[in-house]
Amino acid sequence: MNSISKDFPGAWDEEEGFFYDILVLNNEFIPLKIRSLVGLTTLFASLLLEKERLAKVPKFTRRLKWFRDYRREQQNFLVIEELKEGEDLLLSLIPKERLGRLLNALLDEKEFFSNGGIRSLSKIHEKPYHINIQGQQFGLKYDSGVSRSGLFGGNSNWRGPIWFPMNYLIIQSLREYDSYYGDRLKVECPTGSGRYVCLAEVADDIATRLISLFTKNEQSERAINGNYHIYKDNAHFQNLLLFHEYFNGDTGEGLGAAHQTGWTGLVAELIYDVYG
Numbered sequence: 001m002n003s004i005s006k007d008f009p010g011a012w013d014e015e016e017g018f019f020y021d022i023l024v025l026n027n028e029f030i031p032l033k034i035r036s037l038v039g040l041t042t043l044f045a046s047l048l049l050e051k052e053r054l055a056k057v058p059k060f061t062r063r064l065k066w067f068r069d070y071r072r073e074q075q076n077f078l079v080i081e082e083l084k085e086g087e088d089l090l091l092s093l094i095p096k097e098r099l100g101r102l103l104n105a106l107l108d109e110k111e112f113f114s115n116g117g118i119r120s121l122s123k124i125h126e127k128p129y130h131i132n133i134q135g136q137q138f139g140l141k142y143d144s145g146v147s148r149s150g151l152f153g154g155n156s157n158w159r160g161p162i163w164f165p166m167n168y169l170i171i172q173s174l175r176e177y178d179s180y181y182g183d184r185l186k187v188e189c190p191t192g193s194g195r196y197v198c199l200a201e202v203a204d205d206i207a208t209r210l211i212s213l214f215t216k217n218e219q220s221e222r223a224i225n226g227n228y229h230i231y232k233d234n235a236h237f238q239n240l241l242l243f244h245e246y247f248n249g250d251t252g253e254g255l256g257a258a259h260q261t262g263w264t265g266l267v268a269e270l271i272y273d274v275y276g
Helices: 037-044 051-055 058-073 096-106 164-184 199-212 267-275
Strands: 021-025 028-032 046-049 089-092 129-133 136-140 186-188 196-198
Touching: 028 129, 037 096, 037 164, 046 164, 051 058, 089 164, 096 164, 096 186, 164 196, 164 199, 164 267, 196 199, 199 267
Parallel strands: none
Antiparallel strands: 021 028, 046 089, 129 136, 186 196
């Protein structure tokens, strides 16, 4: 991912500030410049080791330092970017500078940051992405709702819609990063707004947008219900909440299975985290 050897370019694109898939074909490295959740999952591999815990395992800490120095000598990626005696330690796949740039894309409302959470594919792909590989044309296009493509047996619904489990993991990861960086790392949220906040506040902002899918607006309508007016007009349905499988990346309308409590039910924990 981060240029793991001198003979491999790595998945990070320094110019565009994003992690891309790389197709290795006949010793040729072909970047697939698709800005999707795949590039954002790099956020998930993060862990804070508190100084109090490290103090209890001196042999482990000593070996950790050796491992870091060895990787530096081998010019390999340092999973431990900062290592200071008597301080907390962060294990991460993303160096601080790259983290800031990746979050620029995550929090861009023209890309991933919708009113209802993080989209599974950037809106920049409203203009379809195409690539020619050995004479064959491949590509994809942003699709905010149910996919119009028949790929994967008719279920290609990762081309734009919002998915709760992935959003939840992003939120958890941002909180982990914030527990290490705190006020030392602030990002613009949303991108271009001029509002700079720490990563815990970014996590709250994403959670609040996910929660808003279920709350009533000024017209007493919930985004999840789309154009089904029975949920607004019929007293028996007004407080009936369905836990949809995923949600339209533009409107927030609930899509797919309607009783996906196994993951969309996470909204209850988000409400507790944000509002107590």
